[in-house]
Amino acid sequence: MTKSFSHKLGQGGYGAVYRGNMPDGREIAVKMLKGMEDDGIARGLEYLHTGCNARIVHFDIKPHNILLDQDFCPKISDFGLAKLGQQKESRISIAGARGTIGYIAPEVFSRNYGPVGSKADVYSYGMVVLEMVGARKKIDVSTDDSSSKYFPQWLYENLDQFCGPTTSEISSSSDTAEVLVRKMIIVGLWCIQSKPADRPSMGEVLEMLESNAADLQLPPKAFWTGY
Template sequence: MAVYKGKLLDGRLVAVKILNASKGNGEEFINEVASISRTSHVNVVAFLGFCLEGGKRALIYELMPNGSLEKFIYGENPLKNGGHLGLEKLYQIAIGIARGLEYLHHGCKTPILHFDIKPHNILLDEEFCPKISDFGLAKLCTTKESIVSMAGARGTIGYIAPEVFSRNFGGVSHKSDVYSYGMMVLEMVGGRRNVNVAVDHSSEIYFPHWIYKRLEQDEDLGLHGDMTTEEGEITRKMILVGLWCIQTDPSQRPSMSKVVEMLEGDIEGLEIPPKPYLSSPSRPLLDSSITSTDFLDYVSAIKP
């Protein structure tokens, strides 16, 4: 897949995504057109059209000048590298993404499960308003469906919910997107990937467990140096919401409507969730899209 900057005849700048003709016999193209053409929301990227000629497939979107969220949250000092982006802006971005997902799950006439929520698929406009993009793995649901059927796993390792890989963890539903969202929010507030192979201590490799231990023991979160009281509350709120979202049992995760309420509500109303049961990954498999059976290599064990 390649993305190019283009210009329409009326002068509008657009992003043109060229899909690999051999990938999935056009399934990704069909998924994206079928799902995103049904959407209209400030936090979902606007779909302008498509081209289909022989084996060539192209999707046309509004241009997002600031690119993906990914480049603003990783690195030694992402908050400074991101220029305008501080904790308050990241917090507003997290709320915007939550609203976009809430719309996909409950606001569309035909609900949409995205299945690939991650920083790379969140685009930022000129005002850093976040927009959910890349619906190649999305699935349309009937309004009566709460649990959906799927032939195999789909998503990106590091963000994929356990039940998407194995139904032993529960049914696949909109709560699977909630899990991916929670993993992403933890990376946003932590300023690092949830699996950090660069640290010296194995206890610090898996960020969700490391930060949960600090919350549990009421230790300093130690993420961004000196923070104002407001920044400290934002940090704690995003961590608590992220940890609720990545609960191993899908039924314990909040809906995206509840996530918006939690993020916009009072910090005193947020309790520390149960510790997620998934253990640290046995080996680093970062940002690797899967469609079948790699998840058990990513997760070393399930702790009772």
């Protein structure tokens, strides 16, 4: 809980940071993003995938591995599971699954979904984005069928119910919290497509984050499997 964002701790490059408390009483720092134009994590992953001499796949993107520096800017941490590949390689050889349950791409478990490569990080990033907007927690506690339907599937089918107006009703100049949440959810759903070939690259993710919410369309696929 943030007490309506009344206790400001500081100002970072991506928005203000406020004091909050977890349900168990632990204090936390909560960043209210001022916009999606400068997403520190998406750009960081895009650099790892395409900007380095060697392609680096992190394989463990999750909230615990995204830290804030002294300026409250998010940084990717813990490269213990990362793998190197040649710049032009589309797949990376790994032995067994690696990562954290809930954020691991399907192909890391089963090659039937496709080859393992940088799109595994795209999937994990998408799950983090959906966590950021509180989708999993809100749906789990507020819907009658949450126990029988994986939460991204519920989001896909009930996006307007979750975050408000349809895309046709969103002004291209609107920057309300509801519009940003809708944009993040659509981007997240694109990122967690079951097959890596159906997911965008991190460069394409950045383009979506920098676009108007009214221009974004839901992905054509509407089935996800929880595990």
